[in-house]
Amino acid sequence: AQTVTQSQPEMSVQEAETVTLSCTYDTSENNYYLFWYKQPPSRQMILVIRQEAYKQQNATENRFSVNFQKAAKSFSLKISDSQLGDTAMYFCAFMRGETSGSRLTFGEGTQLTVNP
Amino acid sequence: SQTIHQWPATLVQPVGSPLSLECTVEGTSNPNLYWYRQAAGRGLQLLFYSVGIGQISSEVPQNLSASRPQDRQFILSSKKLLLSDSGFYLCAWKPLPVLNTEAFFGQGTRLTVV
Numbered sequence: 001a002q003t004v005t006q007s008q009p010e011m012s013v014q015e016a017e018t019v020t021l022s023c024t025y026d027t028s029e030n031n032y033y034l035f036w037y038k039q040p041p042s043r044q045m046i047l048v049i050r051q052e053a054y055k056q057q058n059a060t061e062n063r064f065s066v067n068f069q070k071a072a073k074s075f076s077l078k079i080s081d082s083q084l085g086d087t088a089m090y091f092c093a094f095m096r097g098e099t100s101g102s103r104l105t106f107g108e109g110t111q112l113t114v115n116p
Numbered sequence: 117s118q119t120i121h122q123w124p125a126t127l128v129q130p131v132g133s134p135l136s137l138e139c140t141v142e143g144t145s146n147p148n149l150y151w152y153r154q155a156a157g158r159g160l161q162l163l164f165y166s167v168g169i170g171q172i173s174s175e176v177p178q179n180l181s182a183s184r185p186q187d188r189q190f191i192l193s194s195k196k197l198l199l200s201d202s203g204f205y206l207c208a209w210k211p212l213p214v215l216n217t218e219a220f221f222g223q224g225t226r227l228t229v230v
Contacts, residue, residue, distance in 0.1 A: 042223075050218055091159060103219075104218075107159055109157075109158065109159050111157070
């Protein structure tokens with residue numbers, strides 16, 4: 001079974017600063033996908049960024065980027081130029097690839113607060 | 117475009133009462149469907165998933181059940197609610213068998229069992 005670990009229950013950052021959220025996972029699979037979801041106070045789950053395990057290049061979406069270290073099974077999220085609207089719970093998630101019924105396994109989340 | 121609808125948004129039910137939460141997806145066919153539960157300030161726990169009509173897989177033993185009577189309809193039920201069933205329930209869908217895609221979530225149902 002796959003497990004996802006987020007070791008930082010809470011983090012804070014000043015507006016315009018950069019912050020990195022950590023995530024490690026455990027799997028014996030070789031084909032999988034990793035995701036970061038954001039859950040603001042509305043509790044709507046919003047995809048932030050995704051990474052395919054077979055791609056060596058780290059994914060980037062505007063101010064959000066990941067550091068994917070496959071051998072170390074590490075998948076951290078870097079938020080640059082933090083904005084007040086980035087305040088949310090952030091979840092790291094794992095999904096096996098190419099199988100019917102693939103489902104997301106989530107970490108426990110990191111509550112990020114961006115301070116003005 | 118695809119959309120997911122989940123209702124009701126909030127629900128307060130007495131212990132021992134039945135439960136029915138409904139989720140429907142529009143704009144796609146034969147999706148994977150999921151029910152997750154989220155305790156306060158915690159991660160998401162997968163309860164059930166379905167790859168087709170009438171096909172339900174349960175991830176954890178519990179007081180709840182799920183059904184998929186139609187291709188794009190997923191229902192979470194209970195015959196008798198327990199206090200421990202309180203939580204935030206999220207329905208999600210994923211295209212099948214498209215690769216390289218995330219799951220899309222509904223807006224959730226906040227259930228309080230009193």
